[in-house]
Amino acid sequence: MSERRDRFDPELAELLSDDPELIELAQLLRDSRPEPVLDPRFEAVLRARVVREARTVLAPRPERVRRPLMGRLAWGSLALSAALATAAVAIFVGGRLLAPTPASLAVSAPIAGHGQVNPDQAITLSFNQPMNEQSVEAALKIVPATAFTVTWTNSETAVVTPEHPLAADTDYQVTVVSSAESQSGQTLATNTTFSFATKPTPAGAPILQSANLGEADSYAEAFWDASGNPGVTSSTAWQPAAGALTGPAATAGSGTKSRAKSSPGDASPSGTAPGLSPALLPEVLSFPAVGTPVTLSRSAATAVAFSTGPGHNLALAIPQANGTSVITVAAADGSAPTAIWPSAGTPGAPVTALAWSGDNAIVFVTPAGIESVDVTSFQVTTLFALTATGSANGVVLAPDGADAYVPAADIPGLTASPTSPASPAATGTASTATATATPTPTATATPGGASENGYLVDLMDTAATPTLLPGSAGDVVAFSGDSSLVAWVSAAGDGVPQSVLEVPTSAPSATPVSIPDPPSQAVAGLFLSIDGGEIAYSLGQDGLEVAATGDGTILGTSSDIPGSLAFSPDSTRIAYVAGGSLWVATIAAPAGTPAVAECPGAEQVLTQFVSAQVAGDDAALTALSAPGVDSTVDTPIGLSRGYAVSAGCDPDTATLTASARLIVDPSGGAAGEVTDETITLAQVGTSWQVTQLSTPPLHAEGAGPKVLQVAVILSPAGGANPETTVLVTFDSDLLPGSITSASLMLEDASGQLLQQIGPPTYDANTRTVTLTIAGTLPDGAVIVVGMSVSDIDGGHPPAPFTAPVGG
Amino acid sequence: MTLPRAYEDQLVERAKTDADAFGELYDHYFGQIYRFAYSRLRDQDSAEEVTQEVFMKALRAMPRYRPSGHPFSSWLYQIGSNAIADHFRQQRPQSSLDAAVEVADPARSVADTVVESSEARRVWAAIDSLPEQQRTAMTLKLGEDLKLAQIGEIMGKSEGAVKLLVHRGMIGVRQRLGVVVAAEEAL
Numbered sequence: 004m005s006e007r008r009d010r011f012d013p014e015l016a017e018l019l020s021d022d023p024e025l026i027e028l029a030q031l032l033r034d035s036r037p038e039p040v041l042d043p044r045f046e047a048v049l050r051a052r053v054v055r056e057a058r059t060v061l062a063p064r065p066e067r068v069r070r071p072l073m074g075r076l077a078w079g080s081l082a083l084s085a086a087l088a089t090a091a092v093a094i095f096v097g098g099r100l101l102a103p104t105p106a107s108l109a110v111s112a113p114i115a116g117h118g119q120v121n122p123d124q125a126i127t128l129s130f131n132q133p134m135n136e137q138s139v140e141a142a143l144k145i146v147p148a149t150a151f152t153v154t155w156t157n158s159e160t161a162v163v164t165p166e167h168p169l170a171a172d173t174d175y176q177v178t179v180v181s182s183a184e185s186q187s188g189q190t191l192a193t194n195t196t197f198s199f200a201t202k203p204t205p206a207g208a209p210i211l212q213s214a215n216l217g218e219a220d221s222y223a224e225a226f227w228d229a230s231g232n233p234g235v236t237s238s239t240a241w242q243p244a245a246g247a248l249t250g251p252a253a254t255a256g257s258g259t260k261s262r263a264k265s266s267p268g269d270a271s272p273s274g275t276a277p278g279l280s281p282a283l284l285p286e287v288l289s290f291p292a293v294g295t296p297v298t299l300s301r302s303a304a305t306a307v308a309f310s311t312g313p314g315h316n317l318a319l320a321i322p323q324a325n326g327t328s329v330i331t332v333a334a335a336d337g338s339a340p341t342a343i344w345p346s347a348g349t350p351g352a353p354v355t356a357l358a359w360s361g362d363n364a365i366v367f368v369t370p371a372g373i374e375s376v377d378v379t380s381f382q383v384t385t386l387f388a389l390t391a392t393g394s395a396n397g398v399v400l401a402p403d404g405a406d407a408y409v410p411a412a413d414i415p416g417l418t419a420s421p422t423s424p425a426s427p428a429a430t431g432t433a434s435t436a437t438a439t440a441t442p443t444p445t446a447t448a449t450p451g452g453a454s455e456n457g458y459l460v461d462l463m464d465t466a467a468t469p470t471l472l473p474g475s476a477g478d479v480v481a482f483s484g485d486s487s488l489v490a491w492v493s494a495a496g497d498g499v500p501q502s503v504l505e506v507p508t509s510a511p512s513a514t515p516v517s518i519p520d521p522p523s524q525a526v527a528g529l530f531l532s533i534d535g536g537e538i539a540y541s542l543g544q545d546g547l548e549v550a551a552t553g554d555g556t557i558l559g560t561s562s563d564i565p566g567s568l569a570f571s572p573d574s575t576r577i578a579y580v581a582g583g584s585l586w587v588a589t590i591a592a593p594a595g596t597p598a599v600a601e602c603p604g605a606e607q608v609l610t611q612f613v614s615a616q617v618a619g620d621d622a623a624l625t626a627l628s629a630p631g632v633d634s635t636v637d638t639p640i641g642l643s644r645g646y647a648v649s650a651g652c653d654p655d656t657a658t659l660t661a662s663a664r665l666i667v668d669p670s671g672g673a674a675g676e677v678t679d680e681t682i683t684l685a686q687v688g689t690s691w692q693v694t695q696l697s698t699p700p701l702h703a704e705g706a707g708p709k710v711l712q713v714a715v716i717l718s719p720a721g722g723a724n725p726e727t728t729v730l731v732t733f734d735s736d737l738l739p740g741s742i743t744s745a746s747l748m749l750e751d752a753s754g755q756l757l758q759q760i761g762p763p764t765y766d767a768n769t770r771t772v773t774l775t776i777a778g779t780l781p782d783g784a785v786i787v788v789g790m791s792v793s794d795i796d797g798g799h800p801p802a803p804f805t806a807p808v809g810g
Numbered sequence: 811m812t813l814p815r816a817y818e819d820q821l822v823e824r825a826k827t828d829a830d831a832f833g834e835l836y837d838h839y840f841g842q843i844y845r846f847a848y849s850r851l852r853d854q855d856s857a858e859e860v861t862q863e864v865f866m867k868a869l870r871a872m873p874r875y876r877p878s879g880h881p882f883s884s885w886l887y888q889i890g891s892n893a894i895a896d897h898f899r900q901q902r903p904q905s906s907l908d909a910a911v912e913v914a915d916p917a918r919s920v921a922d923t924v925v926e927s928s929e930a931r932r933v934w935a936a937i938d939s940l941p942e943q944q945r946t947a948m949t950l951k952l953g954e955d956l957k958l959a960q961i962g963e964i965m966g967k968s969e970g971a972v973k974l975l976v977h978r979g980m981i982g983v984r985q986r987l988g989v990v991v992a993a994e995e996a997l
Contacts, residue, residue, distance in 0.1 A: 053866065
């Protein structure tokens with residue numbers, strides 16, 4: 004099975020050329036590769052299985068089904084009408100077919116009857132006969148309207164995959180219309196519907212709404228400049244891609260629109276921007292909220308740092324054609340650049356990281372070591388020498404240049420130790436490296452042996468002994484923006500789960516704190532906010548997660564895979580490079596929180612009240628209601644679920660007006676029912692009570708798109724020119740053309756339209772419409788969703804939807 | 811043996827609708843994928859399970875396959891790499907540093923320890939104790955002789971990042987073997 008390798012791999016030879024022992028070891032490993040044990044029958048058996056399957060799977064056919072014409076029947080009312088359901092629709096529970104006779108063509112679905120379905124779950128349909136696949140694909144329908152694709156694992160099994168994650172906490176019906184035909188020409192006796200419900204969205208885990216600011220080199224660094232604007236160290240063009248704005252993204256959204264509308268020849272505030280023409284060469288750019296981007300450097304940089312002092316406060320490491328770097332300092336807007344390193348006549352080196360040390364010195368990293376250069380005298384001081392064979396890529400500098408994380412492999416003279424440190428993840432203790440004659444730490448192995456070790460080096464005290472950060476690795480180490488904390492991932496070992504640990508840089512040998520609820524997926528990148536209150540995890544193919552370090556609450560998730568990420572100075576936004584673009588996302592608070600925040604305590608009472616309604620807890624309802632309000636009478640019985648859709652707070656009157664949805668899930672042959680109620684809470688003393696409750700009777704859920712949630716975000720937090728973003732999430736895939744400022748409107752208490760900044764935008768992946776206005780929403784403001792909004796099946800809301808958003 | 815690129819491209823295109831062409835792809839790549847799976851898993855049953863999963867997933871996704879400029883095998887390795895990661899998530903690997911400890915002989919240098927092929931095969935267990943991504947990069951480079959760029963395609967990383975992973979992996983192997991020798995010398 005294997006081929007004899009007589010020649011040493013030239014790539015390995017080059018890669019390891021500076022370490023003959025590694026070359027020898029690599030050659031020995033290659034030559035001694037264990038030969039796999041193979042059952043000779045397996046290859047043939049699997050081949051037969053694969054080819055047999057291929058004869059079924061590879062038959063040419065249309066792969067995608069998007070809303071067949073048949074779906075344009077008034078199917079919503081057909082499917083959901085109790086009367087017709089009894090007459091013509093067979094309901095399946097738990098995947099078991101109730102109606103057809105054994106000889107009939109039948110279809111089943113394991114998902115049927117499940118109530119906690121993952122939004123990413125595909126839907127498998129199993130037929131009892133080989134099917135005419137095109138007829139089945141034309142006969143499929145999902146309510147709420149959902150675009151999907153169909154693949155066949157064999158002629159009897161279809162896998163229906165929604166194009167976007169299913170809506171959370173929502174009832175779904177998948178229907179196979181009776182026209183579905185077997186290969187023998189037999190059809191289903193009736194339309195067949197399977198019902199299931201998706202699980203609720205985890206509390207506090209909103210999907211980040213990111214805005215695309217422009218192109219960025221995949222390996223560029225994202226940053227926030229001295230004025231608090233996002234930027235990137237290497238960008239070849241700053242125009243946003245058409246339609247790239249996918250979310251509100253706070254100030255970035257307006258900035259993006261302003262740029263797109265600028266005229267050719269516009270100059271940037273710094274006078275160095277290239278107008279509207281794309282940059283021909285990569286540049287360092289920052290993106291103000293309004294106006295054109297600012298070119299901070301006409302050459303791309305590998306590292307950037309800002310100081311707050313007077314004079315020069317921008318430092319850049321600019322790579323040269325010969326592989327070395329030049330360190331340049333400039334004014335905050337990039338003007339008056341001055342090269343300060345290397346000095347004339349001295350050899351240069353690639354700079355992988357830099358930081359300001361006070362206002363007059365730059366600390367930087369090269370493969371040779373960590374050095375400091377004085378901005379005015381250009382005097383260079385070596386702070387910490389690195390091993391001659393290392394690349395220094397794993398060295399991470401604290402933003403204040405006072406500390407550095409250095410992987411063990413980059414520390415010269417590292418000696419082996421027979422002892423292993425205790426695992427902080429397991430024992431809660433930390434280990435400090437043993438000092439030798441020089442401040443050289445000893446190499447150690449983690450319990451599982453699954454991680455590299457690295458050390459925290461105090462650059463301000465070159466005599467200090469580096470401190471071991473057990474289990475750490477260069478790719479997953481981060482300092483907080485104020486340099487007070489260092490965090491790292493201690494990888495999973497045998498019987499020890501992955502953990503994220505943190506210590507103060509001022510006391511690195513203190514017992515590490517374990518950040519609660521780290522991701523279960525492998526962490527590929529780690530980023531801390533300014534004060535370390537927030538943490539962002541890059542999870543490789545699993546995307547991005549932002550969480551609070553205090554309690555592990557997830558603040559936002561994204562499927563983007565960031566290569567570089569930076570928190571804004573106020574920690575309310577992140578800038579990151581992913582997929583060749585620079586993105587900015589607001590770390591959105593949970594729905595309704597900005598408004599509810601002005602009515603502290605009301606949100607909890609609202610949640611408790613709706614939960615008590617669903618549970619039928621009359622005692623709790625009475626306790627939460629003001630005297631004279633009998634909530635138990637108005638609350639329907641037999642509820643399955645309920646949740647708040649929106650809330651608006653009026654701090655002047657200390658009242659909260661909320662819209663909540665109560666749901667009875669379909670069961671057996673009965674269709675589901677729903678009602679949208681209005682709840683008013685008022686503050687009585689220090690507590691909140693329900694003072695009004697208006698709950699219409701339950702009714703069959705009508706066809707057409709429905710609003711699942713309304714969230715309000717004021718951004719930037721505390722900024723001078725605030726904008727308010729309203730996010731409206733639907734249960735159905737919508738026709739983007741139906742999303743206009745006439746179909747979704749914001750009105751004040753008197754019914755006057757509030758002027759929106761540009762038309763609403765629609766994010767198909769989250770089914771969320773974004774509306775933005777300048778300033779804050781007035782008291783009593785409402786969102787109105789008109790009946791012209793259309794889903795992909797042509798369905799419209801049965802009535803205009805109105806919900807409070809103002810406060 | 812590497813298929814001529816032009817022939818491979820034609821074969822891959824045919825395999826989107828032709829079961830026999832897919833069978834030919836299977837014939838050509840079965841050995842590589844099984845060996846890769848076995849190198850990572852060191853267990854015959856697990857390697858068979860992953861190999862089957864790779865070809866079945868590839869078959870189902872075949873109509874959507876788009877050439878990336880890299881050999882078709884990159885895509886299969888990519889599927890295999892994900893399947894192996896899933897396997898490890900479900901079940902921790904058996905090999906660990908402990909396995910490497912067994913092979914170390916304190917009377918010899920690291921290189922001497924590795925020289926004898928019967929022991930050298932077991933020294934590969936040291937690779938198993940490396941971090942996940944280093945392990946994958948090392949296996950593809952040292953076990954499969956793939957180009958760094960192709961490994962980058964498989965792992966979704968730049969060539970530079972793969973270089974770093976391999977370099978660190980090599981240092982890690984040496985360090986682990988060194989630690990083992992030192993540990994035994996101390997006994």
